[in-house]
Every structure is written in C-alpha cells, then in structure tokens.
Amino acid sequence: MVLSRFWYVLLGLLFGASLFLLHIASSMYNRAGLRARAEGLSADAQVVSWYLRDDARQRSAQLIPFALESDVAKYLQKSNESEAKVPEDARGKLTQALQRVSAQIPKDAGFDSVFAVDQNGRVVAYVGYEQASGMEDFELGGYPVVADALHGYVRDDTLVLDRMYRVVARPVEFDLAAMPAGAIVGARVIDDRFARELSQRTGAAVAFYANGQRAAAASPAEFNTANLDAIVGDLTDLEQDKDYREKGRSAVREIGGMIAVQYTRLPGEAWQLGAGYAVARMPAAVSGPLGFFSKADDKDKKAGNLPLAILAAVLAAGLGILFSFLEHTRPLRVFKLEAAKFAAGTIEQLTPSHFRGLFRKIASDVNDGVDKQLAKGGGPRRGPADFKQVLGDIPDQPVMSAFSLPGDAQDSAASAPGSGAVSVPMNSAASGQGAGRPLPSPPGSAPRRLPRPPGAAPAAAPAAPAAHLEATMPEGGLNEWGSGAADESEWHDVFRDFVATKKQCGETVDGFTYEKFAERLRKNRDALVQRHGAKRVKFGVYVKDGKAALKANPIKE
C-alpha cells in the first residue's frame, strides 16, 4: 500500500499546489490586467486626442478652397460694406459658392455645416445648418474661434450648441492690405457617425458627453457599445477627480465592475462646459481560479494544449489504478482464491508465504484460529445437518431391507450418495409402472410433519411403495421432533405415520410390514448412536418430492 499511499499524498500535494498556483496566477493576472488596462486606456485617450487634433488640422485645410473661392471673399466684402443689413444678393451668391466648393470636397473630409461670416460676425451664408433657416440675424462673431479667424488665425474649437461640434475656422481675405473680409467656418457634428469613424480609426471604445449626457458613442466589434451608457451615472462625480479638474484627464475609473473608463475634456469651449470624451475597456480580471474558464476565448483554449493535459490526467489515473491493483486488488484476489481452496478443503490451511503484507498476517491468524478451534473439538455446526455426514455411508437397498421391497435395488442405486439424502425405494417390483413415479407435491411445500390420517391402520400396509429416508435438520430445530421416548414403542406411531403418508402420497403399502420397518430403524439407530454417541434416535415422517420419507434425529441427552 506504500505506493498507493504515496500516490494519494502526491496527488493531494499536486492538487493543493495547483489550487495555490491558480490563486497566485489569478492575482497576478488581475494586477497585470489592471496595469495593462490603465496603460491601454491612457494610450486610447492619447490616440483619440491626437486623432481629434489631426482631424481638425486636416479639415482646416479643406477650408482653403472656400477661402480662395473668389465669390466668397467678394460677397463677404460686400456684406461688410452694409453694417445695417446683409445684402440679399450677397447671401444668395455666397450660398451658391459654398455649395459649389462643398461639392468638390471628398465626403469623408468634408463638413456637416459650413458658414461664411463677415467682419461684423454675421452669418452671411451657410450650408448644412437648417436650424438657422429664416434667421436673418444669425451670427457667430462672438465665439473666440470665429473672432480668431476674423483676426487672421486658423484654429479649432469644440462648441456645445444645440449639439456638440468640432469646429475649424480660417480667415477669408479680399484685400491683403486690409483686415480679412470675413471667416469661413466648418463644423462637424459629434454624433454616433463621428464616434464610429473615430473608433474605427483608433480602435478605441469612445463616448462623447456634454451637459451630463452621452452625446455619441462607438466601439470596436468586441466591445458592447451599450456599456458606454454607464458613464452617465459617473459624470456627476467626475468633477471630484483632481486630475480631471486640473489636467483635463481623469484617473482610470471603474464603473460597476463592468467597464474601466478614463475621461478627457475636449479642447475648446467644451472644456469649460465639462464636455469631453471617455475611452473605455472591459476589465480583464478573473474572480477566482475558475474564472479563467469563463474568460478564456477560443484562442486561449487552443493554446491550452488540451492533449497534454488529458495525457497527464490519463497517466496519473493509470498510475493510481496500477498501484491500487498491485497493492490492493491483486493481493485480495490471491487471498480470495486461497480462501476458496481452504473452504473447499483442497488445502488444509492457508499458506502465509503466498501473501504479502497484511494478508500474510491475516492468513497466519486464520490458521491459528482454526487450529485453536480444532484443539477444542470444534464448535457447533450451524445450518442443515448432512444426514450422510451424520450417518456415514448408508447401506444400499439389500442392506436396508426394512425400507425396500424385493426388486427395488435399481431404484436404490439411483439414489446417489452425496445428494444430501438417502433414498430407499420401497415399492415392489410387482407394482410395475408405479415404480419411481413421483407424486405431485403442493407447490412451495416444505418438509413438514403430516398428521396421522384418521382411521388409518398403523400396520396394515399391504404393499410398500418406494420410500425415501433422509436425515435432515428441520428449520424449527430439534424441538419439533417432540419429546418422544427413547425406546422402540414410538416406532409404531412412526410406522403408522409413514404408512398413512405413503397412502396420502399415492404410494402402495403392499408388503410393507412393521417388522421390516422396525428392523431398518433399529440398524440406523444403532449406527447413529455408535457414530455420534447419541443416547437415542428419534424418527419422524415427512414428504419429500411427493413421497413419504423419514428423518432421523440423534439425541444426546
């Protein structure tokens, strides 16, 4: 059992070590995940910032065709000359010019809205901003981005108006010796389309927010965009973040254990309005050792080398089974076979040298126990008594004349020794076809004593049919055999019972006399008394296999 036990201990140690390692691994994984997530979020935020700046620069370049369009400068200058009201023809011509130039700009590089603003800050013409339809006094001159453009600067801004806009503006010059005639302003709405475009180009999950609401969101395919809605509940606490308040970029914040987010203010007026964007990533953490299973994707599972794991498991299980077989099953089987031989009497005792370990000791103890019991003369045998073992070899029919009739020798021979019962056919040869034919027995009938039939003649047995004599210990014990006397006076009763039973069983009793019967009983009694030292033998009648039979009970009193 040493190998098995060693193996169990080893397996236990391996299991414990595996569990410990898994806990360590999950902790390390979570810590590394946190660090990687923070770095990833910072990278995402930086990339989005760069993208916004680069996008603004690229789009500001798209304003040059507007500024160089002769009609734009011309009609802005015309509008400047009329401080009271924008000339209608200037509006029309400028609108046409804006539409003309807009049509030439590639769609992905263009604007959602373009405004032409004169020196007074009035919007002389625009395209793509239908909210201002019918508003003759619509102007933009107060915004710093437009003012800067009117003063000769090109720059960007983020405005929060009816929606959030990324805006670029540049001056429009009519006379280089004079102040710019006006400014051209291009705006892109920050909506889901904008966010989607940004997400596709940067790979970041990004959401824009303003006025405490999410304005737009988009994310890569593996990220559920709906998760970004969670930032709305976090915005109220955002101003408490020192980094966000002072530097415009928050620390990494985890929302409800679902996503990790980093907020960044948008440049421009939106900065002061608390508008910005959030980049998010799913937390790469496992809740415990088993969390790896739920987190692992197909790629991870492929890298898991499942065949090696299965091979190791099979080898470990095989070794365990082998050790168990060698140290448990095989010795037990050897012991079992040896015990079976011992039980069958093939061997006189168990051979300890055939066994190993504990089984050797057990065999030795069993042998010692048997020897001691034999030295005591053996204990009482429990269970049915073997009549043959008790009586010894019972003589065949010629000897047992009391139980047989002339010509019954062949039937007697049919009753083989060792069958557990001594059968002595009693029917005569004259009975003809009746010989050996069993009488029907009630189904499930057990050996029992039959009451004597009323009026039955005890000795009037004209012909004795085949009778069976069997020594069997009844299940009810010896008490059922009555308190009969030890002399032959009982045998008349036994004879009457036997004859009556034979008749009931349909056997013939012709020629079956008490003398023969008594002589047979006497011989058997003597044999039993001699063999077992019994004081007397009590006989009883019962039915076996549909025929009357006798049972002998040696009594040691």
Added chain:
Amino acid sequence: MKPPFGQRLPATSGTRWGRACGWVALLTALVPASAEAARLRGRVDGVRNLLNPVWAEARDPKQHGYSFREPVATVRAEFRRLFPHAPKEICIAALAPAPQKAPPPVLVRVGGGRTTPVTIVVPPGTRLTFQNTDPFKHRLHGVSIPTFQPADTVRGATREWSVPGAGVFEIRDELAPSLRMWVVGDPNVAAIAYPSMKGDFALSVEQPGEYTVQAFFAGKKIGPALPVTVKDADLDLSKTPLKLADEKAAVAADKAEVEKAKSEADSDAKQGGEK
C-alpha cells in the same frame, strides 16, 4: 438715426412689433421734455489698440480653448490683435450733471456667442429685455446678482431684468462661456451710442446743457472724458476724436504678450526635454 438706448431688434415679425413698441414708448417719454433733440457727432480712435478680454483669455493655451491655433501668414500682424468689434462693444455715453429718468425697455440680443451690445450704460431701473436670437437655448445669469439667477431662454424667447442700481453688473451664460456682457448703471447717463466700424458715432441728447462724453468698454471707462455743451444745434466732435487706447501701449502689451508666450513655450519645451 439710432435710438438713444439699445439696439435694433432682429427683423422678425415678433421683434419688429417689439421694436415698434420700444420706439413708441421712447418717443412718448422724450417728446414732452423737448421739441427737438440735439445730435452730438463724434469719432473714436484707437479701437484696434484695445483687447477683447474674452478673446484674449481664450487664446491663452492654459485655457485649453483649442488644440491648434496658428496665424495665417498673409494677414498682416496689425490685424491679428484681438481688438473688439466696436459697433457692439464700445459704448459712448453722454453723462448729464444730474440723474436721468430710466428710459423704456432696451432690447439686448443674445446670439452668436455674445450679446448685442456687449457693454451698455443705462440709468438704474432701466429694464433690459434679453432676446435669444440663436436656434438653441441660453441660460443667462448675473454674476453675484441675486435678482438675475440662471434660467433657460429658448430660441426666440425673451427675458426681462431691471438694473438694480449704480455699478457694474456682469451677465454670463452658463451654456456659452464666451458670452459676457457688462451693464454699467449710471444715474446720470442721458444718451448712449455705438460707433461704426470706422469709429463714427452720434449721440442724441434731448436737453441742452453740459454733458460729458465718455467711452465704456468691457464695463470700464476707457479714454478721456470729453465735456461738451449742448445747445439747440447739432454738435460735431469729430475733430477731436476720443482716443480710446494708446498705440504704443498696445504695441508694448503685444510685445510683452509675445515674450510671455515665447518664454512659456521654451519652459514647456525644457520640461518636456527633461521628462
């Protein structure tokens, strides 16, 4: 001829009606006092030497107002100074020696990232009507003014507020940081006017007498106070323009600003290099 207070209403049907009512009320108030108003014509000079405080603040990189801001080479440097838009931001007031009666409600347009006018000088008790001319809402409020708390004004809607007393009151918009307006409460103001882009202005005073012409910008007095005596006839002050700011001072300020920006840029570069 412009009304003595306030600006023209936007040319929509609603505002036209409001403007007409304003005119009627103003004429009703002024006609019994005088049969004919005198006009003071004048001119301001040095507007381009001023600096719009809102825009100047927005250009500061520390304000994070942009991700890039670059001058266009073809625009001359003199135009790059962020001088104010005089027709909205320079208020010329005629100050009488005695307190004046509050005029009818004055319309203030709110739109385009600013108010029109940006600075206004009125007697205390003057009611100002703020009208939203943008296609989106504004949320005006007075800075430390209990009677002017933040409230939404949707597209085309108006909001009333009366000047509570003498002093300077600043109006802001919670939804548009660039929007800042200054209301100067002066009991002696008799008339106000706004110069054109060229700097010309015309004040209409109803009563002959001694007045002081003073320019206001961003809630403060700028330039010299010009005393005038108004009689029945119009008065032309163009020959002695109001010099609002000194060019040398402006140039020096610009230089200082450039030097400051340069040193900050160098400092940032140095810090970046160290990192």
